[in-house]
Amino acid sequence: xxxxxxxxxxxxxxxxxxxxxxxxxxxxxxxxxxxxxxxxxxxxxxxxxxxxxxxxxxxxxxxxxxxxxxxxxxxxxxxxxxxxxxxxxxxxxxxxxxxxxxxxxxxxxxxxxxxxxxxxxxxxxxxxxxxxxxxxxx
Amino acid sequence: xxxxxxxxxxxxxxxxxxxxxxxxxxxxxxxxxxxxxxxxxxxxxxxxxxxxxxxxxxxxxxxxxxxxxxxxxxxxxxxxxxxxxxxxxxxxxxxxxxxxxxxxxxxxxxxxxxxxxxxxxxxxxxxxxxxxxxxxxxxxxxxxxxxxxxxxxxxxxxxxxxxxxxxxxxxxxxxxxxxxxxxxxxxxxxxxxxxxxxxxxxxxxxxxxxxxxxxxxxxxxxxxxxxxxxxxxxxxxxxxxxxxxxxxxxxxxxxxxxxxxxxxxxxxxxxxxxxxxxxxxxxxxxxxxxxxxxx
Amino acid sequence: xxxxxxxxxxxxxxxxxxxxxxxxxxxxxxxxxxxxxxxxxxxxxxxxxxxxxxxxxxxxxxxxxxxxxxxxxxxxxxxxxxxxxxxxxxxxxxxxxxxxxxxxxxxxxxxxxxxxxxxxxxxxxxxxxxxxxxxxxxxxxxxxxxxxxxxxxxxxxxxxxxxxxxxxxxxxxxxxxxxxxxxxxxxxxxxxxxxxxxxxxxxxxxxxxxxxxxxxxxxxxxxxxx
Numbered sequence: 001x002x003x004x005x006x007x008x009x010x011x012x013x014x015x016x017x018x019x020x021x022x023x024x025x026x027x028x029x030x031x032x033x034x035x036x037x038x039x040x041x042x043x044x045x046x047x048x049x050x051x052x053x054x055x056x057x058x059x060x061x062x063x064x065x066x067x068x069x070x071x072x073x074x075x076x077x078x079x080x081x082x083x084x085x086x087x088x089x090x091x092x093x094x095x096x097x098x099x100x101x102x103x104x105x106x107x108x109x110x111x112x113x114x115x116x117x118x119x120x121x122x123x124x125x126x127x128x129x130x131x132x133x134x135x136x137x138x
Numbered sequence: 139x140x141x142x143x144x145x146x147x148x149x150x151x152x153x154x155x156x157x158x159x160x161x162x163x164x165x166x167x168x169x170x171x172x173x174x175x176x177x178x179x180x181x182x183x184x185x186x187x188x189x190x191x192x193x194x195x196x197x198x199x200x201x202x203x204x205x206x207x208x209x210x211x212x213x214x215x216x217x218x219x220x221x222x223x224x225x226x227x228x229x230x231x232x233x234x235x236x237x238x239x240x241x242x243x244x245x246x247x248x249x250x251x252x253x254x255x256x257x258x259x260x261x262x263x264x265x266x267x268x269x270x271x272x273x274x275x276x277x278x279x280x281x282x283x284x285x286x287x288x289x290x291x292x293x294x295x296x297x298x299x300x301x302x303x304x305x306x307x308x309x310x311x312x313x314x315x316x317x318x319x320x321x322x323x324x325x326x327x328x329x330x331x332x333x334x335x336x337x338x339x340x341x342x343x344x345x346x347x348x349x350x351x352x353x354x355x356x357x358x359x360x361x362x363x364x365x366x367x368x369x370x371x372x373x374x375x376x377x378x379x380x381x382x383x384x385x386x387x388x389x390x391x392x393x394x395x396x397x398x399x400x401x402x403x404x405x406x407x408x409x410x411x412x413x414x415x416x417x418x419x420x421x422x423x424x425x426x427x428x429x430x431x432x433x
Numbered sequence: 434x435x436x437x438x439x440x441x442x443x444x445x446x447x448x449x450x451x452x453x454x455x456x457x458x459x460x461x462x463x464x465x466x467x468x469x470x471x472x473x474x475x476x477x478x479x480x481x482x483x484x485x486x487x488x489x490x491x492x493x494x495x496x497x498x499x500x501x502x503x504x505x506x507x508x509x510x511x512x513x514x515x516x517x518x519x520x521x522x523x524x525x526x527x528x529x530x531x532x533x534x535x536x537x538x539x540x541x542x543x544x545x546x547x548x549x550x551x552x553x554x555x556x557x558x559x560x561x562x563x564x565x566x567x568x569x570x571x572x573x574x575x576x577x578x579x580x581x582x583x584x585x586x587x588x589x590x591x592x593x594x595x596x597x598x599x600x601x602x603x604x605x606x607x608x609x610x611x612x613x614x615x616x617x618x619x620x621x622x623x624x625x626x627x628x629x630x631x632x633x634x635x636x637x638x639x640x641x642x643x644x645x646x647x648x649x650x651x652x653x654x655x656x657x658x659x
Binding site: 115134 | 532594
């Protein structure tokens with residue numbers, strides 16, 4: 001990515017505050033050891049590695065909301081159980097999804113689902129998809 | 139006293155073989171499961187945003203309903219287990235938010251229910267030793283046994299993680315399925331991907347990625363000589379099972395592996411009638427492999 | 434009029450109305466000419482769904498305007514219609530299976546189970562309960578639990594995820610009626626009798642009668658015991 005300018009305003013800014021509030025996590029507890037990225041089963045297809053997602057969040061960089069990674073995370077909790085500092089990255093990912101959904105469009109629309117696929121899938125997959133990819137409130 | 143049982147939405151449709159075999163096994167072992175009436179969906183995901191209390195009203199109402207009958211609730215579906223148990227943990231640890239949810243759903247739930255997975259009851263109350271005896275007795279009667287059947291115990295995510303809240307088993311090195319498989323007389327296969335994610339709900343938005351993740355799990359099991367996999371999760375079962383024909387086309391040498399629910403295998407070990415355990419709902423038909431082992 | 438008038442607030446404007454009137458009649462008393470938001474006036478058609486609050490009470494109340502008597506300091510508005518998803522289908526081409534619900538109404542699976550709909554139902558239905566049954570794919574249970582639904586739409590108006598509960602419910606009742614309800618033998622027998630011409634003669638006779646004679650016969654008809 002392009003060079004970014006860090007500042008106290010940014011690091012203590014609204015985005016950082018909101019991520020911490022929604023996730024209940026202290027972003028600065030992460031010391032970037034990278035264990036989350038090493039264990040993530042979906043990291044190979046992420047544009048930002050899990051530890052980079054936290055790095056961007058720590059610095060309050062809005063680009064993190066554009067990352068595909070936040071939609072690729074399957075909330076499998078592997079990062080959380082392996083984090084030496086007990087940081088629950090799955091909650092940070094959720095906070096980022098919530099903020100991105102508040103700012104933009106739903107990531108999944110009922111009318112875009114293939115009716116035949118919906119008929120074949122276990123309903124809990126679709127239920128989970130709506131919970132993760134749409135803004136509550138429709 | 140009967141144990142309140144929460145099947146979850148998918149066990150009444152796609153995974154009805156899990157429900158039917160689970161009930162049959164419980165009955166054969168003298169465990170009385172009683173389905174809650176008119177229960178609602180747990181939500182299929184534990185809400186991870188701290189302010190998402192509305193999404194917790196659904197699972198909380200399930201807990202409230204169960205608490206009216208008993209001090210515990212049992213599930214078979216690993217996802218329901220995860221959501222209900224985490225919700226319960228949340229309600230126990232945050233009295234202020236518990237009050238707000240109670241106010242909204244017009245209930246007075248104190249958080250004093252135990253959410254259990256059926257596996258826990260088998261291990262901690264019946265005991266795997268007692269299970270083994272029952273299986274040995276059944277073998278004498280029917281002459282059938284699971285001996286020589288190499289089974290990959292697939293845990294996936296939600297049965298185990300996060301360990302702090304679920305406390306079913308060690309999240310990195312669990313034993314419960316291996317011990318169960320040994321008790322019912324088959325040969326558990328050790329494989330690297332037993333606690334890796336199958337792709338979960340990525341199925342809905344990134345089906346190819348979910349298929350790749352499931353493929354890695356299947357390959358790992360096959361590489362270690364498994365004849366089949368067992369799981370406790372209907373979403374894992376579907377993810378692992380439904381695209382194997384396509385995987386076989388894409389990856390020369392890939393051999394389809396049936397994916398069963400652990401209760402189906404237990405029921406066979408106990409010599410129960412398995413006619414209505416939903417075999418036709420499996421994409422890779424397990425029956426030929428089972429028949430090959432005299433089952 | 435001898436009774437003392439009570440104040441009600443219709444869409445924010447105060448009117449003093451006789452306390453014995455229903456909301457609907459009070460609105461007409463106040464000068465509203467109802468074209469929408471009115472129908473059978475008997476509590477069956479679901480056209481007059483109404484939301485109100487009372488002074489010093491934080492509860493939001495829901496009712497039918499034709500069935501509910503005014504109370505002093507009622508703050509009310511009618512919601513005669515609320516837009517909701519409605520799938521198009523040909524009933525004869527559907528199958529009475531869970532997948533049918535999910536493919537026609539995938540948004541059914543967005544339901545949070547929060548119960549806001551149940552609180553809004555003027556028929557006191559357990560809307561959340563029948564939505565839960567729909568998510569389980571239990572069509573017969575939805576049909577049973579939603580039997581008294583009058584399609585007023587207040588559930589949909591209140592739903593935080595934009596469900597169309599009442600449209601899902603009527604799909605289930607249709608599927609139940611068409612495919613799942615046990616066939617009644619006496620109906621089949623009677624249809625066969627009609628086809629065989631058993632009633633042709635009496636029908637011809639009725640058709641030949643004058644209006645007065647028909648009225649007499651109507652008054653003297655057998656009425657099924659309740």
